Amino acid sequence: MATVKSSQNSLFKDLLVLSRFTKYNPVFTTFAGAFSCLLGGSAVVGPGSDVSLAWVFQQTALTVAACYAFCGAGMVWNDYIDRDIDANVARTKDRPLASGKVSTAQAMAWMAFQIIACWWILYFMLEGQDVNKNMFPAALGSFLYPYGKRPTMRKFYIYPQYILGFTIAWPAVCGRAAIFHGRESYAETVTASMPLLNMVFFWTIFLNTAYSYQDVVDDRKMGVNSFYNVLGKHVHLLLWLLLIPVAVCIPMYIEQFHSAWLWVSWAGVWALSLLRQVLRFDANDPSSGGGVHVDNFLLGAWTVVACAVELLRCYYA
Template structure:
């Protein structure tokens, strides 16, 4: 099989396809380093939580290192999660147009090779986790239960996006666990808000596959909501904004955090206004744009933490 034919359908033209060594490409595709948006979306709640907790602590001394460690850990664990997903979903992926070119169904990697690569990525994540306190280590290990069961949820419930939200939002707890050694009410509110955000953006993502999913019996909120998707997005995104606002209030965040939340809200409102569920390219574009929305909020939270540490109002 030529490498051009081996490219994953919705990721052609990236650095993996053009510059990575041929032997490494299947593994980079398994970890989704050809499509890093998912790693960013896993990372952002970690960064939100770390910045918010640093503001509560009035101490930014460890925040730069925490931000770097979360970056490495998020990319490693998202890669491990995607590899696990591809192992469990290999038969389903072969039946969906967008995913049949993934490494395992396309014959670029065996299940055994993928499993070894999964272990290697998980070990990188473990090394990162061991840099934190005991409470944070235990909190991080607890997330593995949700990660392990997620791939099976699409077979049994119309709400697999909720389980994805539980997994992808775990970082909202981790920042508090790392910085403060506890999970308090602000962290729980941030976690709940992030879950609502994940349900919204992953519903947009799932609209790329609704026809194939309906044919092979895969369930999703995209199929559940159908033509009501815009209204559902407004509800879940609105809930995300309210709950994150509660987290900011409980954490005593300063005015830059509220500006960041306002920018985040504006971006989500733009997505709701633009969504056209029959346009797969637009759905992918809107889904990817959530990285920018999350970074806007993070910028506000970081500025707020800086102001709190400096004793400003």
């Protein structure tokens, strides 16, 4: 009996590892939704409003939970498709599917459970409105992402960073929908979310390119399709170029809130942090990408706090 329980515990731990729930990486997928939901809430709370602070925080928590669960499912799918590649890369050879610790049947069942959980969270959060419209784009991106790494995709100028960037940025729409469903049409929600969606899209490409550069030696041997394999030592120039749309989209998004706090805590802090990151990155030292990844996680976490402060400021104004 003890052996069976030990085996079940081991499987559960391996499933958590498979979804990256033992790491901070899945939290990246929640940032766009949290930013959008908190600042969307700041636009509708305040004197005379019937929107409570507790409701906005509830909607934010649900947005984060849905993104987190769906990311877990996406990680399973990625590792399922990449299991043969992962087995030949030093950094990924011990992943549960690549190493055989989790079977494909177990992985698929775990993935399905997380997808269903995400759908139900969105259904409750959006009161049944436009649930599939909010979920389908991220589902399509997650499905296509591992295929974007294949060398044949290079012929069509498709790189996995494009797909990943879109998938992580899409929750900006879901976060706004959590606040404005019933107040505006789905098309209006998407349009209003575009500056934030584009910002997170290019930011994700920036941080993923820097982070994934750690695998450049193994990836080149296997012909993995990626920006850094195409550009080689020019990858540093690419990182500089990716900062331009980020720098443009942040002001476009926060300008609508007329908040000095956001200009300092978001635009100001991001400008200093991203400049520091790109200056620290060394194309001759692939390991330098790891530090960039950590810095961006801290930057995203700080911005969630900054948006929460803006919500509180507007509520108590």
